[in-house]
Amino acid sequence: MTSTLTQEKHGLDELFRDFVSKQQEPEWLSDIRKQAFAQLQKTHFPNSQMEAWRKFPLQNLNIQSLLQNLSQEAQQPARFDSIAACTISSFQEVAEKDRSFVTSSLQGLVESYKDDFFSLLTLAFSTQGVFCDVEKGAQVDLLNIQTQITATAGLPIFLLRVQAFAKVFLSESYGQEEPESFGLVAPLAAIYQEESSQLHYNLVDNFSASTFHIRRVHSQQKRDSSLELSYFYLKGYRGKAFFDNLLNEPGSRFKGIGVATAIKREYQDLEMTVSHLASHTESEIIYKSVVKDKSHHVFTGNLIVPQTSKHVAASQLNNNLMLSKTARAESIPKLEVFAEDVQCIHGATVGEIEEEQLFYILSRGIKESDARLLLLEAFLSSIIDLIPQQEIADGLKGQLIEKLGV
Numbered sequence: 001m002t003s004t005l006t007q008e009k010h011g012l013d014e015l016f017r018d019f020v021s022k023q024q025e026p027e028w029l030s031d032i033r034k035q036a037f038a039q040l041q042k043t044h045f046p047n048s049q050m051e052a053w054r055k056f057p058l059q060n061l062n063i064q065s066l067l068q069n070l071s072q073e074a075q076q077p078a079r080f081d082s083i084a085a086c087t088i089s090s091f092q093e094v095a096e097k098d099r100s101f102v103t104s105s106l107q108g109l110v111e112s113y114k115d116d117f118f119s120l121l122t123l124a125f126s127t128q129g130v131f132c133d134v135e136k137g138a139q140v141d142l143l144n145i146q147t148q149i150t151a152t153a154g155l156p157i158f159l160l161r162v163q164a165f166a167k168v169f170l171s172e173s174y175g176q177e178e179p180e181s182f183g184l185v186a187p188l189a190a191i192y193q194e195e196s197s198q199l200h201y202n203l204v205d206n207f208s209a210s211t212f213h214i215r216r217v218h219s220q221q222k223r224d225s226s227l228e229l230s231y232f233y234l235k236g237y238r239g240k241a242f243f244d245n246l247l248n249e250p251g252s253r254f255k256g257i258g259v260a261t262a263i264k265r266e267y268q269d270l271e272m273t274v275s276h277l278a279s280h281t282e283s284e285i286i287y288k289s290v291v292k293d294k295s296h297h298v299f300t301g302n303l304i305v306p307q308t309s310k311h312v313a314a315s316q317l318n319n320n321l322m323l324s325k326t327a328r329a330e331s332i333p334k335l336e337v338f339a340e341d342v343q344c345i346h347g348a349t350v351g352e353i354e355e356e357q358l359f360y361i362l363s364r365g366i367k368e369s370d371a372r373l374l375l376l377e378a379f380l381s382s383i384i385d386l387i388p389q390q391e392i393a394d395g396l397k398g399q400l401i402e403k404l405g406v
Contacts (some may be wrong), residue, residue, distance in 0.1 A: 012041065015067055019125060025092045028099065029129075032106045036123035039110060043117050055298055055330075056240050056269050061212050066153045066184045067125065079146045085138030085166075088145075091129030091157075102131050105159055109190055109218065118214040122155040122188040129157040132170075134197075140168040142389060149176035149207070152183040157190075160201075162225075164194040171392055173204040176211060182237070183211040191219035193227060195249070200228040202387060204396070207236040209264075215241040224251035230387055231258035232396055233268055234403060243272040247281040254283040259383050261400050262295035262327070273302035276312045285316035288383055290376070291327035292404055300332040301346065305339050312342040320350040321379055323404065376401065 016037050020030055045063070046053040089095065094102050106123065113119035128147070134140060147156055154176075162168060174187060185207055193199055207213045213236045221227055233239065245254045260268050274283040289297040301316040320329035331348035353375050361371040380400055387393040 012037075012067070016124065028103055029091055032103065032110065033124050033126070035107065036110050036120050037125075039114050040117070040120040040124050043115060043120055045117055052242075052271065053240075057238060057267060058212075060182050061184065062182070063184075079144075079148075083140055083143055085135045085140055086143060086168075087131075087133040087135075089131055091131060094131050098131065098133060101161065102159060105190055105192065106157075109188070112218065113216070116216070118186045119188055119216050122157060122186045125155050126157045126188075127153075127155050129159070131159045132161070134160075134162045134166045134168050136163040136165060136194075138163070138166040138168065140166070140170075143168060143170045145170065145172045147172075147174050147187075149174065149183075149185055152181065154183075154185045155187075157188045160189070160191045160199075162191070162193045162197040162199050165196045166194075167198040169200045169202070169389060171202040171204070171389070174206065176207045178208045178210070181210070183208060184214070185211055186214040187216075189215075189217045191217070191227070193219070193221045193225040193252075195223040195225060197222075198226045200230070200388065202230045202232075202389075202392060204232045204234065205236065205239070205241075206234040206399075207239075209235065209266075210237050212237060213239040213241075215239070217241075217243045218246075219244070219254075220246045220248055221252040221254065223249040225249075226253045228255045228386075229257070230383075231256070231270075232400070233258075233260040233262075233270075234399055236266060236268070238267040239269065241268075241270045243270075245272075245274045245283070247274065247276050247283065248278055250278050250280040252278065252281050254281075256283075256285045256287070257383050257386055258287050259380055259396075259400060260287075260289045260297055261292075261403050262289065262297050263292045263403060263405075264295060265293070266295045268296075269298040269300075271300040271302065272316075273304065274314065275304040276309045276314065277306065279308075279310040279312065281309065281312055283314045285318075286383060287317075288319045288321070288379065289329055290321045290323060290379070290400075290404060291329050292323040294324075294326045296328040296330075298330045298332065299348075300334065303333075303335045303337070303344060303346070305337045305342055305344065307338040309339050310341045312339065312344070314343070315345045317346070318348040319379075320348075321376075322350065322352050323376075325352075373401070376404065 299318045318331040329350050333346040384393045
């Protein structure tokens with residue numbers, strides 16, 4: 001694979017034209033694909049010279065071969081609950097009254113990520129687009145959206161608008177059948193919250209053991225809105241996840257939590273960025289990883305406070321637990337704070353199960369395997385118990401512990 005796609009422009013042009021011709025979609029949606037593809041041709045394929053990708057191993061990822069597979073059906077239609085206060089539709093079927101919002105949102109993503117190869121790839125070759133609109137003042141206790149990837153490659157887009165004063169818990173999960181060879185899944189999600197809205201967005205990725213998964217979540221918040229984002233990585237081959245949160249207006253609050261478990265030779269690289277673009281904003285990040293065997297996890301926390309933002313409170317904490325001496329966990333905090341009158345803190349730990357804690361439990365007559373399980377459960381529970389839906393929290397805890405085989 002060359003460093004840029006422009007050197008293979010003719011082949012990609014033909015592939016793109018063929019892909020678009022097979023899509024039964026309105027002209028406005030095809031136009032956005034074309035805008036994204038035009039920008040994609042100018043964009044460099046990720047390499048180790050780029051800061052965000054310097055640690056990510058891209059060997060065995062054959063983009064040309066995977067693009068060939070994108071013309072086939074890549075996933076089942078998203079499954080979701082029917083909620084009176086929510087409108088959910090594919091991009092092709094979006095209502096006339098919502099078309100302007102969906103169009104401007106997609107065009108905004110093309111512009112925001114004009115230098116990001118995988119975001120543009122998804123925008124140009126998306127295999128499914130879903131728009132979810134939560135009505136003004138709605139109260140939604142639980143909304144489930146499930147997507148199942150059924151082919152080697154899948155590039156889904158999810159747009160979510162939470163209107164003013166609405167309160168919703170949304171759980172979105174991705175699963176995948178085991179492909180015969182290496183695969184690629186590159187989901188792109190964008191969240192737009194209006195004033196005084198409250199959202200808990202629970203996201204679960206469960207891909208195959210031979211799939212590259214490159215995820216991006218983009219969120220924007222207006223005045224006095226609150227976003228709690230929880231992310232759980234269950235399975236995959238090599239993964240890179242970007243979470244970009246923009247606190248655009250005063251009073252907006254963001255809390256990002258999550259857990260990743262990595263075993264065997266899995267590699268997971270997560271980068272969470274919070275941009276305090278207005279005064280009187282708050283953010284908190286708490287993320288944990290458990291690594292085993294020869295797996296490798298990297299967490300990068302980016303905090304941005306420009307000079308114009310005052311009275312900002314922000315914190316990030318990353319804890320990593322190693323169950324094997326051959327496993328690796330890295331924590332990279334990055335704070336770009338240019339304003340005064342702010343409170344910004346960060347912390348990180350990397351270590352094994354503490355011998356003193358283990359000895360204390362063993363002294364109570366509990367066998368070692370059960371003692372290690374108790375300590376692992378305690379490590380995970382501090383995050384999982386923050387999920388307000390008990391059934392979802394219990395299910396996630398069980399899946400994470402089962403994977404680790406403790």
